[in-house]
Amino acid sequence: xxxxxxxxxxxxxxxxxxxxxxxxxxxxxxxxxxxxxxxxxxxxxxxxxxxxxxxxxxxxxxxxxxxxxxxxxxxxxxxxxxxxxxxxxxxxxxxxxxxxxxxxxxxxxxxxxxxxxxxxxxxxxxxxxxxxxxxxxxxxxxxxxxxxxxxxxxxxxxxxxxxxxxxxxxxxxxxxx
Numbered sequence: 001x002x003x004x005x006x007x008x009x010x011x012x013x014x015x016x017x018x019x020x021x022x023x024x025x026x027x028x029x030x031x032x033x034x035x036x037x038x039x040x041x042x043x044x045x046x047x048x049x050x051x052x053x054x055x056x057x058x059x060x061x062x063x064x065x066x067x068x069x070x071x072x073x074x075x076x077x078x079x080x081x082x083x084x085x086x087x088x089x090x091x092x093x094x095x096x097x098x099x100x101x102x103x104x105x106x107x108x109x110x111x112x113x114x115x116x117x118x119x120x121x122x123x124x125x126x127x128x129x130x131x132x133x134x135x136x137x138x139x140x141x142x143x144x145x146x147x148x149x150x151x152x153x154x155x156x157x158x159x160x161x162x163x164x165x166x167x168x169x170x171x172x173x174x175x176x177x
Contacts, residue, residue: 030055030116030149030157032064034135034165041127042170046076049123049135049165051104053083053149055116057157061107062120062149065138070100072133072169073125078102081119085109113152127169134164 031054038047051064061084068075078094080087084106094104104121108114137147139161149157 029159030057030059031160032062032120032137032139032147032149032158032162034066034137034162036165036167039166040168040170041125042172043127043130044172046124046126047167049125051081051120051122051137053116053118053120055149055157057116058113058152059108059116059149059157060113060152061105062116063144063147064102064104064120065145065147066102066104066123066135067138068100068102068125068135069133070097072127072129072131073100073135073167074128075100075102076124076126078104079122079124080104081106081121083114083116083118083120087121116149116157127167130169130171132166132168134166136164137162 033052033054034049035052036047036049038045041047051066053059053062074097075095085108087104087106089103089105095102102123106120139147139158141159142156147158147162151157
């Protein structure tokens, strides 16, 4: 019987020590993704891209910096999602058509938080030139002027670079096909 205690006590001590050293609350990673129902638009055809958030933790704000090739696509409008009560900047100030950048921030306000889940926003584009192009979210760990999701305690919830969205612009067919 004494022999079991000799093995059990060091094990329990180690287990208890790990629970003290490892915080009970570990920040869950948030995800930001881009999606479209029209991955192969034709020249002069409009299509929409949604910016989606997914995650298990609460957030007080999200910053999006989206890049696209302005020789292949032109951004028309940026619509706010329903996750946050406040989105900035307003109107066309969100789009820089010359360099192909869209900036949009959503926030809850001080002392408030919301789940990092849902549609953050949507961008309507028009295809300009035939070819394969990408729409990307600028992300760099620790950089506050890039895409990021912030917890109520100020921690960065986005821990991996979002995947780019590939778009293949096709030329118009003369026969409607």
